[in-house]
Amino acid sequence: MSSWLEHLIAKSSEGSAGKTGLWRTFKPVHNVEKCNRCLLCLYYCPENVIKVYHHRFIIINYEYCKGCGICAEICPQDAIEMVEEEE
């Protein structure tokens, strides 16, 4: 590939803005007990960092989660709590 092409064409990649988890001031913490696995948190996560495994386990990718808090707001079970990040 000509070198100028490398300067014009960007490649698909996670973390195009770096580790956006560092933006967080509050961290969503998932409570398995309260969760009814409706997956609204996943569907409405703007960052696409919530995944479900085996139809059961909700995993939040804190490397990139910006801590917007939409998941906690939308959860009908109050199963996600926003906890202040420590320094």
Next chain:
Amino acid sequence: MRTLLTGNYAVAEAVKLSRAKVIAAYPITPQTTIVEKLAEMVEKGELDAEFIRVESEHSALAAVYGAAIAGRRAFTATSSHGLLYMYEMVWWVANARVPLVMAMVTRTIGPPWNIHTDHTDLLTMRDSGWIISMAENVQEAFDLTIQGFRISEEVDLPFTVGLDAFQLSHTAEVVEVPDQQEVDEWLPERRQSYKVLPGNAVTIGNIGPNEYTAKLRYAMAKAIEDSRKVIEKADNSFGEKFGRKYGGLVEEYRLEGAEYVVVMAGAWCGDAKDAIDRLRDEGLPIGMMKIRYFRPFPKEEIKRLEGKEVLVVDRAFSMGYMGIFGMEVSSVIGDVTNVIAGIGGVDVGVEDFEAMFRKFASRKLQRLEWWPREVFS
């Protein structure tokens, strides 16, 4: 086949023979009949292409940009205010290094409204990275259009063919039109350095470090520099194939032994050549260096004029300085005599050129003069 065609129809014919696949344009006099003809060809099935009837020139160039970046040979045409309206896209297409061809029928810029030729519009493209060619006659407009696709696709830069309003666009001349097979043999399949296709997750034009912009511009500067050779090669091989070779970036006319040299471009070169013939008959050692390509600028060729008396006849003026060609030529060889004429389509015929060149040879022209002097004083 020899046939009678106007400049605009000749360009349309060349686009058809180049197998353009997407055409988008918005009408503007004097360009309109190019795209009318192409629309007719598409409608009749003579040309297998998509014709997009866009709502503006900005969209015309945007649409052919989209088509070209998707990998298809694409063409548009415009003129004057149309070019100014699409100006943003002019730069975008070049900076994205997307090959395509646009015919630019040169027309003055208003107000007042005026549909006749001068070169002010075309020369606003100067710094944008387009390869800018200018035709002297209908045959040359035809030939440059076909060559344009090959050159553009070889260097990943857009290509424009300038042809003067009415003097070329609407004037019928006998043109040698090759058949499809001959053109196919000379013009290779479309090539380009990258395409945007579904499934290929690349992003074109993301924000990035400033150095990347600088490096892209440097690569572009190098590409247009390298295009000199590509243009020359194309001119040569076209000449071998079709019997018409023009000389690359410039055409030399009666330069042997010339002490006085006229530098100019466009349709009026024909009349100026006639004037040169008359003066040569009288024994005046005068010739012409016709500029065929404004960009890349023929600096090496112009340099050969050092030590001669040089008159640059301009059909465009850079407000606050001098004629645009005059300024470019003097950047290579120092002071030149610069005549500004034919602005707004004012007729300049053989007699005018004869009188002008006579005055030039007898050193009666000012260094910068609007022609004829008595009208502009």
Next chain:
Amino acid sequence: MSLPMESILLPGNPACQGCPHALGLRALSVLENVVLVVPAGCTTIISGVHPKASFSVPVLHVPFASAVAVASGLAAAYKQEGVEANVVVWMGDGAADIGFATISGAAVRNEDIIVVVSDNEAYMNTGIQSSGTTFWKAKTTTSPGGKSEEKKDLAGIMLMHRIPYVATASVGYLQDFVNKLRRVSEIRGFRFIHLHSPCPPGWRFDSSKTVEIARLAVKSGAWILWEYDGRFRISSPSKPYKDETKRVPLEEYIKTQGRFRGLSGEDIEEIKKKVEEQWKFVLTMEKTFK
């Protein structure tokens, strides 16, 4: 619920916290063979910093007013070559303002493309300036005393182009938006979706409230979800609010946002009248295109 589990927008992108565009772009994941055309706007930034790109689909950045025309050219080329593609223009209300003639032209030609205007009701990327679709009375940096002009009904105008598909949508109702995109994928020709996208920094609310505020807009009747594909229908999330008495008071919507701070009772009455006029228009369309 049948919403996409993944997004074409990858994690770790530059979008603000709680960005509505990011939510809208999630929904686009239901479309196949997407080529995304992006004019200047927030998504220019969201797309990432070179050499990385935030999208898992091809993206072409283009000048502001050119997007729909570039998309027309791409679609023409793909058609010529027999390439299966969904050419999607993803633009903001700014690009829709400056490029309106381009949208209209492509609509008239019935180009085979999808245009989504993700409308955050101001020019956010340049710092919250008033746009054609800025809500009545909303404060922006160019309307610090509140917008005094009309709010343009973009989807309504597109409806009048008689294109195959027009809809409004909301990032608060992703299922509805996804349903509409699925419908869009079954239709060819010019398809237009006007997506309501509440913007936390631009409207001055907390990033966690994007969905809630988007829903309040619908529940208060300030944003009406509808769909036209030859027939005009009010979409299910908005249906209950045809009955004015079922609506949440407009004040509930307005008070959630800093952009409306300091509105007088008179202002609010004026807005209510505008909202009422919009309902009248939508209900008339429903009757007209049964």
